[in-house]
Structures are given as structure tokens and as C-alpha cells.
Amino acid sequence: MLLEVKDLNVYYGAIHALQGISFYLNEGEIVTLIGANGAGKSTTLNTISGILRPRSGQVFFEGKDITFTPAEEIVRLGVCQSPEGRKIFATLTVMENLEMGAYTQNNKEEIQKNLERVFRSFPRLKERQNQLGGTLSGGEQQMLAIGRALMSRPRLLLLDEPSMGLSPILVEEIFNIIQEINAQGTSILLVEQNAQMALSVAHRGYVLETGKIVLEGDSNDLLHNPMVAKAYLGAH
């Protein structure tokens, strides 16, 4: 198991946002976490990334307990997040944004190689490397957010709603790239509201509802589960 989350309880003051969730992810997998607004998806990712602390429960990465490891150390261990809403550094250039993704990396040659890899996945970023992050279009910002996270050479990439606010064609393009990244050996934990899209690329999935996991299984099974179809796929 690459990632294991055990009985996580997270609070915002009195709000009990995660109510004892457990799940795992194997090396090489794409696992998706789907759920409606406010289900606790982003809370889960931020707890794994170490910028939120659980009241109880544990997070293991490669068998190592990282529940209270500092956020920067978690990135160094190989877990990096592309956050919800992209969170591009608008006042930094595209290139500088990518360099910030590589902040934990010290080997110049490796960084350069990695940069070329990111530019191969997202050629548009290369064209715009000297432009300010804030001037990119939504789709380009999403590419930059993923590229920036990839610059840390993660073993596990956390993606929070990469399809948010993008046209269907662009969503298709982004999800193709996500599959490519996975094929090159990066495991991915994908958070989505677009359940159809997420389940079509993921190996397995979990359904989150108000802080609890209510369903889990292979993507195919979930896609054909009547409850999922009703709640998340817009079927009748």
C-alpha cells in the first residue's frame, strides 16, 4: 500500500468535517474520491498534505506514519497536491510557479529533466513560461497547477477537482494527461464532483457523503451502481 488513511476525524472548530474515514491506495493506482459539495473531499486531501491536522486517526505513506509530519516534509517524501481552484501564484511567472513546485528539489539536472517532462505533457506552458500566472486562462491555470505539483517529482499526486470550471473538451484533455501521468508511474488520488469522468479514468473509487465513506469499489462497479448513478451521474 502506498497510502493508507485510518479512521480520520477532522474538525473545523465545532464542525465535524471528516467522521472516521478510512481508505487506501496501491502503488500505480488512480483512486478517486467522489462526493457532493461539502462532503469533505478537500478536507481529506489537506489532511494528507499536512496543512490540516486530524483530531484522531492516522495517515501512512509507504508504511510511515505522516499524520503529524510538517507539510514541507510530506512534499519531500513524495506527496504533492494540486489544490482546488488551482491556486496559481498570480504574481509569479509560469516558470517561477513551476520552480516553486520544485522547491524541495535540489538537483539542478533533475529539475531540468523534470521541467522538460512537464513541458512535454503541457506544451502550452512552455509557450507561456514568461507570462504571469494570473494572466493564464482557466484551462492553462489548471495545467500549470498540475505541472507545478509534478515538479516535486511526487510518487503520489493529489488532484483536487481538476475539471472545475473547464469546458468538456478541456476536461477530456486534462483527463487524458492525468492517465498519461499515471502510466508513467505516478499514483494519483483524484478528487472530483464530475463522477462520470473520474470513474472512467480511475481504477477504484470511494463515495464520500457528509464526512463519511458510504460506498467503495472498482470504478466499473461504481459506475453501474444504481445509487451512484442516481446521486452523481444525473441518471433517473
Added chain:
Amino acid sequence: MNNEQLTLLQRIIKGKWIGKGFLALLALAVIWWVGGKALQSPPLFFQQIINGIQLGFVYALIALGYTMVYGIVRLINFAHGDVFMFGAFVSFFSVSQFQLHLWPIKALPSLPPALGIVIGTLSVILLSMVSCAILAMTIERIAYKPLRDAPRISALITAIGVSFFLEYFGALPFVFTPNFITYKRPFDIVTWYIQGGIHRLEAGAEAPPGSVIFSNVLIIIIVVSILLLVGLNYIVRQTKIGKAMRATAYDKPTSRLMGINVDGVISTTFAIGASLAGAAGVLYATAYPQVVFWMGIIPGLKAFVAAVLGGIGSIPGAFVGALIMGQAEVLSAGYISTPMRDAVAFTILILVLLIRPTGIFGEPEREKA
């Protein structure tokens, strides 16, 4: 708020064209007045401009610390002026007690004396910069860091408390004493006058009437300030830590997600700002050779006004604001009366806050997560 409730002043400011017209009139009045003085006696005017540049560069070095710290933690660090004072005192002790400025001449007697003095002076400045950086990092660690998630007003009050602490700790008889102390410069002052060419002014001699004088203090202030500004610009634009500073100033949670050690970056920002203030302390003391425990208050406030005028959070803004403040202060002291310089400085603050609170280069506040 509806229109009836607005005061006259607010209505004037709200009606944008009135505000702009008011600004234009003010600018015209200032130009007319300054221009008139310039024509009356050009040498006197140039003399004021030179003095203003000297002061403006010192303010710029202080203002940068205010603006950088504000940019990254949204704190007006009111203890910053006292860090400047500390820098001046460190150089006072290193020169008067330890003759630090003479080490190149003692250690390397073969060195040309002029070069020895330059290296010695730079060493004095460097020691003050390092001392101030350490002081500021300590203050940040002890006083500000525990309040990182507290309401902003708590940190602001703490900053004022730290400022008082530094001042009155400095005033203790066994620290800096409450008295004015004559500052010994690390170099001898040399003065020139301009009148159909540049001439050396012998010590004790009077400059001929109608000439403009300047000294090596002016040259040192300008050269050192420009070197530091170029260095700062390089750090902020080109280095990894500088980029991390900009990223952290923009968005802390996302910076942490990228593996940036945000606390370390904040600490570095305090250190850089304080080292600039430390250099400013040495330069200020060489220009106005007296030191006393409260000497940081007024330059600190003026530099703060400069930072607000330029747009707090903006590095070029702090520089431009400081140069304007230097000129405004010297011209009002020279042509109106000496006490007027403080009044003018704070009038500028009030006008900026009323008319354009974001300053010259500032952008409207963006609320951040």
C-alpha cells in the same frame, strides 16, 4: 451608507473628479511654490535637493523593511525603527570601542590607506546588518510567530510593545544610556563645493557664497544604498528564496503545499528587512553624528509614511515613496521652517490615506485564505 450621511470631505473624495481636481491643484501649487524657490536661488535649491537625496536613500532602506514584512505577514512592524537604532549603536560600539574600522590597516599594512578605510567602513556596516538581522529574527520568533494565526490587531499591539521594550531597554544606564552620544565616523569627512567645477573644501574653511557643497558622506550613502537595492532586487527577483518570498506573500497555504518552509521564509524576510535598516542606521549616524535610544522613532515613522505613500507591500513603491519623502522634508525644512518637516511628513500620510490609501504603486487589498 447613503449620500446624506456622508460628510463634506467624504463627498469631495467620493466624487472622483473632485478628488482628481484637488490633487491636480495641489500638485500645481507644489510645483509653483518649489519652482519659485528654485528660480530665486538655484544653488540653494540644488543644495536642498542633494540633502533630500541623502535623506531619501536612508529612508528607502528603512521603508523596504516595513514594506517587505507587511507584504508577507500583513504586519506593520513598529519595532522596525528601533532595529534601525540598534544598528546605529552597534556601529557606534564597533567603531569607538573596538576600532573595527581599522582592522584592514592593522592586519594588512601594505594596503593603500584609502582602500583600507573603505573596507573598514563596509565591515562596520556589515556587522550592523548582521546584528540587526539576528535581532529581528529573535523578535519575530519570540513575539510575532506565536501570534501568526491571531487577529492582526494583536500582532500590531505586540509590535508597539516590542518597540517600547527596545527603546527603554536601550535607555538603561548600562545599555545605551538615556543620553545623546557623539558618534565617531569610521572615516574622516571630506567636503567639496561646486562652483564652476568641483573643488575640495579645506577643513574649517567656508564654502564661497552661491556654491553647492557635498561630502563623502553623501557619496557613501548613495553608493551603499544603491548596492543594497541592487542586491535586494537580485535576491527577490532571481533567487529561490526570493521567489519563495513572493509566493508566500501571495498565498501561504499553497506555498506550504509546494513544500516551501513558510516560517523559514518569513524569518528570512524579517532578517533581510532588518539588515537594510541596520545599514541605514550606520549611514544615518554618519550623516547626523549623534546616537540616542529614541533616534529610531522619527526616521521609522517617516519611512513608514514613505512605504504607505509608495503603496505598502510594494518594493519599488517604498523606494519612490522614500525619495519623495526625503525631498518633501528637506524642502519644507529649508524653505518654511525646521519643525515644519515633521508636519509635512504626516500631512502626506493623511493625504495619502484620504485620497489614495493604496499608495502610488499599491493594488487594492485582495482578501486571502
